[in-house]
Amino acid sequence: xxxxxxxxxxxxxxxxxxxVLHWQYxxxxxxxxxxxxxxxxxGALALALAIYLVQSIDWNMYSFLGYGSLYSFVMxxxxxxxxxxxxxxxxxxYYFYRQTPKGHKINISVLATILIIFGLSVAFLxxxxxxxxxxxxxxxxxxxxxxxxxxxxxxWSQPDKGLLWGEVSNVSKxxxxxxxxxxxxxxxxxxxxxxxxxxxxxxxxxxxxxxxxEKSTNxxxxxxxxxxxxxxxxxxxxxxxxxxxxxxENSGMMGGRGMMxxx
Amino acid sequence: xxxxxxxxxxxxxxxxxKYFKHIVERYQNRIFHYLKxxxxxxxxxxxxxxxxxxxxxxxxxxxxxxxxxxSSLIYRIAHNHLVDxxxxxxVRPNQNYLEDEEAVNIIRSEIxxxxxxxxxxxxxxxxxxxxxxxxxxxxxxxxxxxxDKRIEEIVDILRxxxxxxxxxxxxGREMLKNxxxxxxxxx
Numbered sequence: 001x002x003x004x005x006x007x008x009x010x011x012x013x014x015x016x017x018x019x020v021l022h023w024q025y026x027x028x029x030x031x032x033x034x035x036x037x038x039x040x041x042x043g044a045l046a047l048a049l050a051i052y053l054v055q056s057i058d059w060n061m062y063s064f065l066g067y068g069s070l071y072s073f074v075m076x077x078x079x080x081x082x083x084x085x086x087x088x089x090x091x092x093x094y095y096f097y098r099q100t101p102k103g104h105k106i107n108i109s110v111l112a113t114i115l116i117i118f119g120l121s122v123a124f125l126x127x128x129x130x131x132x133x134x135x136x137x138x139x140x141x142x143x144x145x146x147x148x149x150x151x152x153x154x155x156w157s158q159p160d161k162g163l164l165w166g167e168v169s170n171v172s173k174x175x176x177x178x179x180x181x182x183x184x185x186x187x188x189x190x191x192x193x194x195x196x197x198x199x200x201x202x203x204x205x206x207x208x209x210x211x212x213x214e215k216s217t218n219x220x221x222x223x224x225x226x227x228x229x230x231x232x233x234x235x236x237x238x239x240x241x242x243x244x245x246x247x248x249e250n251s252g253m254m255g256g257r258g259m260m261x262x263x
Numbered sequence: 264x265x266x267x268x269x270x271x272x273x274x275x276x277x278x279x280x281k282y283f284k285h286i287v288e289r290y291q292n293r294i295f296h297y298l299k300x301x302x303x304x305x306x307x308x309x310x311x312x313x314x315x316x317x318x319x320x321x322x323x324x325x326x327x328x329x330x331x332x333x334s335s336l337i338y339r340i341a342h343n344h345l346v347d348x349x350x351x352x353x354v355r356p357n358q359n360y361l362e363d364e365e366a367v368n369i370i371r372s373e374i375x376x377x378x379x380x381x382x383x384x385x386x387x388x389x390x391x392x393x394x395x396x397x398x399x400x401x402x403x404x405x406x407x408x409x410x411d412k413r414i415e416e417i418v419d420i421l422r423x424x425x426x427x428x429x430x431x432x433x434x435g436r437e438m439l440k441n442x443x444x445x446x447x448x449x450x
Contacts (some may be wrong), residue, residue: 001291001313002310003291004287004310005284005288005291006284007314008283008284008317008318009283009284009287010282011285012280012318013319015318017318018322019321019322019323020322020326021323022325023326025325025326104419104422104424105425107424107425107426107427108424108426108427129265171400262279
């Protein structure tokens with residue numbers, strides 16, 4: 001081959017080729033690192049949200065919802081979307097990491113394992129810190145969210161199946177008023193056979209969840225009345241009865257396991 | 264300038280392309296042969312590619328880190344340029360530009376064939392077998408046996424993990440050996 005060095009230098013000078021500035025490369029590298037971290041965090045958040053959903057749903061209500069077994073209920077209500085999001089974000093994080101300067105050196109299986117372990121750790125951290133609960137609270141205020149996902153709020157908004165959730169008012173000897181998440185007012189009756197986890201007069205102005213039977217368009221017969229243990233009240237505000245750890249204040253109930261003793 | 268390291272030349276070239284001439288002089292032959300071995304282009308076309316590769320090297324010099332091996336960086340740019348060119352033209356190599364000795368060098372680790380004893384017919388079969396290998400296998404073999412690159416350097420040139428490169432190398436050799444056995448060339 002002929003010596004090309006003079007031609008190349010001439011070409012560089014004629015075309016006024018300039019080296020790309022160092023900071024542009026540094027910015028690009030930083031962007032890929034930020035992108036990788038962000039995607040892993042998003043994947044972890046998706047997993048933490050899935051954990052919160054699984055923890056908050058009252059799984060033993062499956063018979064009221066028409067499921068033949070707990071297994072079929074779990075299969076139906078499992079938050080697959082979040083698991084798919086977790087996988088999608090981790091795959092994207094993998095490709096972002098590959099673009100970092102040394103990203104090509106790590107073996108695919110090693111890198112995938114590191115990303116999965118890191119994602120699980122961050123998800124666990126989000127869960128401990130309550131980040132997933134806060135994220136769920138923001139998402140749960142969107143009306144379409146309960147149509148897309150099987151949520152605790154959706155679970156208890158099925159009066160036709162005997163599950164009702166709302167804010168208590170006007171308590172009298174045999175009934176009380178209740179406004180549900182859709183703003184619909186109910187007249188809820190109770191009798192000596194109705195069980196309560198707290199005195200009904202003490203939960204005026206608070207949210208409760210009820211197992212019972214829809215009698216007519218606005219009438220509901222209560223069999224069991226329990227304090228609401230969701231993160232959001234039916235008026236869309238934060239449930240102040242839950243502390244930062246997801247525990248019910250003034251009761252021994254866990255946020256997501258309050259109905260464990262229900263039959 | 265012959266004593267000056269690549270990195271010093273790169274530092275001097277930044278802002279003064281005249282120093283870059285020495286980098287080109289050091290590497291142009293190696294890059295020319297690498298591109299020639301991996302492509303189906305004529306000498307003139309490969310020379311044009313070499314020019315473009317070095318202009319890219321000049322443009323990218325601020326991206327280089329002195330912890331990297333400089334020759335690997337040039338090869339990487341050449342590899343990417345070649346991949347882009349082949350993709351754009353959408354034409355696979357249908358001729359073989361390997362020298363007889365180069366073809367024998369690639370298969371030497373698999374088959375005990377001495378150049379002096381190899382018939383022209385056998386060498387032609389070897390060349391065809393090498394040409395028929397999928398491009399990613401062929402490239403790893405060329406880098407390893409003709410460009411004398413270590414696995415770590417191939418990792419940096421192709422930006423593939425070490426395990427992947429080792430697998431490509433092993434499978435490429437196996438495929439080549441099978442092809443040669445089918446063609447009746449035995450050790």
